[in-house]
Amino acid sequence: MPEFAEGAEVAHDMKRATRIGLLAGRRARTGAERAAAAARVQAELTSLVRRLRPARMTAYAPVGEEPGGPDLPAVLADALPAGADLLLPVLRDDLDLDWAVWEGPRAMVAAGRGIREPAGPRLGVTAVGTAELVVVPALAVDRRGIRLGRGGGSYDRALIRVPATVLTVVPLYDGELLAVLPAEPHDQPVRAVITPDDGLLPLPGVVPHTSAGRTGGR
Numbered sequence: 001m002p003e004f005a006e007g008a009e010v011a012h013d014m015k016r017a018t019r020i021g022l023l024a025g026r027r028a029r030t031g032a033e034r035a036a037a038a039a040r041v042q043a044e045l046t047s048l049v050r051r052l053r054p055a056r057m058t059a060y061a062p063v064g065e066e067p068g069g070p071d072l073p074a075v076l077a078d079a080l081p082a083g084a085d086l087l088l089p090v091l092r093d094d095l096d097l098d099w100a101v102w103e104g105p106r107a108m109v110a111a112g113r114g115i116r117e118p119a120g121p122r123l124g125v126t127a128v129g130t131a132e133l134v135v136v137p138a139l140a141v142d143r144r145g146i147r148l149g150r151g152g153g154s155y156d157r158a159l160i161r162v163p164a165t166v167l168t169v170v171p172l173y174d175g176e177l178l179a180v181l182p183a184e185p186h187d188q189p190v191r192a193v194i195t196p197d198d199g200l201l202p203l204p205g206v207v208p209h210t211s212a213g214r215t216g217g218r
Contacts, residue, residue: 014182018148022139022176026065029173038069040196041171045072045135048169048200049079054132056085058099061108061116066137067171067196073102076135087127089158090117097158099127129161134168136190141170142181145189145203159188167191169200177201 029037045068049057059076062068069075077086090098091111100118111117128134136155138147147170149155162168168190174197192202 011182011184015148015151015184018182019139019151022148023065025175026139026173029065034065034067035069037067037173037196038072040199041068041194042072042075044194044199045169045171046075046079048194049076049133052133052167053081054084055081056087056131057133057135058087058089058128058131059102059135060089060137062137063114063116067173071105072171074105077102087123087131088118089115089154090122091115091154092125095152095154096125097128097154098122098125125158126161128158129163131162132166134159134162134166136168136170138170138172138176138190140176140178140181141172141190141193141203142178143203144180144183145191146181146183146187147190148181153186156186156188159190169194174198 057076057080059073061073062070073086073088080086086102087099088102090100091113092098100120100122102118103120107119108116109119136147136159138149138155140148147155159168169192170190171194174195177193177195177198190203192200194200
């Protein structure tokens with residue numbers, strides 16, 4: 001087996017083991033703990049949105065134990081200036097992400113993998129590149145900005161379309177900002193995280209990669 005292929009397989013296995021542990025940690029949190037964390041994350045994101053006043057931003061509808069709470073899109077939409085757009089992802093058959101405007105909870109429909117998506121017109125995969133603030137899910141992020149998602153690779157493909165000047169931020173639980181995560185060449189870094197205890201934490205020195213070679217959910 002070539003050395004580069006062996007290294008990629010090791011990183012993939014390490015990611016899988018790390019992902020299992022992080023998911024178990026999230027499941028172990030009580031409903032009260034998740035609700036308290038969601039309130040603090042929402043407050044920090046609301047403050048950020050009101051400070052930046054983006055004309056367009058992206059976010060997502062948290063599912064299961066994801067931080068931020070199921071009402072996160074409504075909270076962010078309320079914080080946006082009048083006339084601004086909140087875009088949510090729409091998972092395509094090839095696992096890339098299309099985007100559509102949030103038009104309220106009644107305009108959301110059930111999709112695969114437990115995700116809820118807006119039912120409105122699709123704006124195309126490049127719409128994320130027009131956002132002035134991008135909120136991204138992850139199971140963990142490290143100090144280099146490397147994020148660990150659920151293994152589909154969708155957000156690595158989306159993030160490569162985001163200009164380097166745009167803030168990309170991940171809501172996390174406390175303890176999910178780690179020193180180092182296993183990384184592969186296609187992994188796209190983010191530029192900040194938000195945790196309940198520490199609020200907004202920029203990750204200085206993040207350098208975007210230039211390729212996302214893996215097809216890929218969250």
